[in-house]
Amino acid sequence: MSVSAAESELTEDERAGLELVRETGGIHQSDFWKELDVSSRKGSRIVESLVEYDLVNREDTVYNGHNTYYITPTARDLDFTLLMAGDMLSPFIGEEEVDPNSDAFSQWIMNLAYEE
Numbered sequence: 772m773s774v775s776a777a778e779s780e781l782t783e784d785e786r787a788g789l790e791l792v793r794e795t796g797g798i799h800q801s802d803f804w805k806e807l808d809v810s811s812r813k814g815s816r817i818v819e820s821l822v823e824y825d826l827v828n829r830e831d832t833v834y835n836g837h838n839t840y841y842i843t844p845t846a847r848d849l850d851f852t853l854l855m856a857g858d859m860l861s862p863f864i865g866e867e868e869v870d871p872n873s874d875a876f877s878q879w880i881m882n883l884a885y886e887e
Contacts, residue, residue, distance in 0.1 A: 777824040784809065788817040789844075792827050797843040799834045818842055856882035 781789065784807070791806055792798060798806070804814025818840070821827040825845055832841045854861045856879045863869055869876055 777826060784813070785817050785820050789821055789826055792842050793844045797841060799832070800840040800842055801834060801837065803842055
């Protein structure tokens with residue numbers, strides 16, 4: 772099942788939970804249900820459902836001295852073609868600062884223009 776198909780089957784509470792996990796980039800389950808303002812039991816069921824749909828990952832952890840889970844969003848299918856111009860990778864990828872007057876940047880922009 773694709774991510775979008777799985778998301779279309781979610782309840783309103785599950786959608787809110789998924790959004791919370793995505794916004795935070797990861798959250799402890801003990802904080803998850805508090806943020807959603809639901810019981811710990813309901814919060815656990817929401818997480819279990821999201822795990823079953825493969826929308827989040829759940830790992831055992833210790834937080835504030837208690838055993839809990841850390842919930843993170845799963846990697847989604849990403850479209851890396853947006854970083855490409857022909858066979859050239861965007862000069863904005865990497866740790867170097869890009870000089871907008873450089874030949875590499877100009878060539879990448881020209882490749883983008885000629886793709887259309």
